[in-house]
Amino acid sequence: SPTNTMASLRKFSLCLTALAVLFLIAGGAKKKTGAKKDVAVKLEGKVKQLMDWSYRKPVINLNGDRFREYVKSAPRNYSVIVMFTALQQQRQCQVCRQAKEEYDIVANSWRSSGDYSSRIFFTMVDFDEGPDVFQAVRGVCVCHVVLVAVYLFFDDR
Numbered sequence: 001s002p003t004n005t006m007a008s009l010r011k012f013s014l015c016l017t018a019l020a021v022l023f024l025i026a027g028g029a030k031k032k033t034g035a036k037k038d039v040a041v042k043l044e045g046k047v048k049q050l051m052d053w054s055y056r057k058p059v060i061n062l063n064g065d066r067f068r069e070y071v072k073s074a075p076r077n078y079s080v081i082v083m084f085t086a087l088q089q090q091r092q093c094q095v096c097r098q099a100k101e102e103y104d105i106v107a108n109s110w111r112s113s114g115d116y117s118s119r120i121f122f123t124m125v126d127f128d129e130g131p132d133v134f135q136a137v138r139g140v141c142v143c144h145v146v147l148v149a150v151y152l153f154f155d156d157r
Helices: 002-026 037-056 064-072 094-112 131-136
Strands: 059-062 079-085 120-126 144-148
Touching: 037 059, 037 064, 037 120, 059 064, 059 094, 064 079, 064 120, 064 131, 079 094, 094 120
Parallel strands: 059 120, 079 120
Antiparallel strands: 079 144
């Protein structure tokens, strides 16, 4: 029913906001000292690219290659909130469309806040743009949001 859907979307929005607030309270991970120059240059390039994309659109669309480069691989001194979805018309996922609208609101709010920085990014992987990502991240279903914090890393399986 529409009432249940709206209540679910409100809970979804509150959960995203809570994730962002928890990350800010936790303060992220400590920076490692003595990092090699090439690692620092690579990290700087990744953050600059993410910031450029984030300035254009608050939610960064990722395909499989971008997911592996900016979410899964080191170095990374930032956290990423990833929404897994299926928005193509043939998928007919109405909940995905509604959840995306709420996700966009939260991402816009983050970008407009005084706390906006290069430490957290909102991203989205659509099933049709990155089916390999859905296979690699076992257990993640469509219309699911995951926080990949700076101190968490994927294993190589």
